[in-house]
Amino acid sequence: MNAPATRPYPARTRVERITALRDNYVALGIDVTLDIVPGVGHRGTGVLDAVRDFAARVLPRTAS
Incomplete structure (x- = not known):
């Protein structure tokens, strides 16, 4: 399955890509x-x- 094109122009910067x-x-x-x-x-x-904020949101906590 191909994703639809979301931009009419090529991305130029790292953030655009x-x-x-x-x-x-x-x-x-x-x-x-x-x-x-x-x-x-x-x-x-x-x-x-x-990265720490992301990990805190998505990684399950385990009992120590």
Whole structure:
């Protein structure tokens, strides 16, 4: 099955490309979370808070 085109132009930036990918997944019925963290650039450590928040929402807690 092919996802419908969601944009009339090619995505140029990383944010446009990942947003287009998210839109295509949604069009296919896939549950998606996309968190865009401004000002991070290539500093992976800049997204740690967003990753922790995501993990807290989606990962089940286990008893210790």
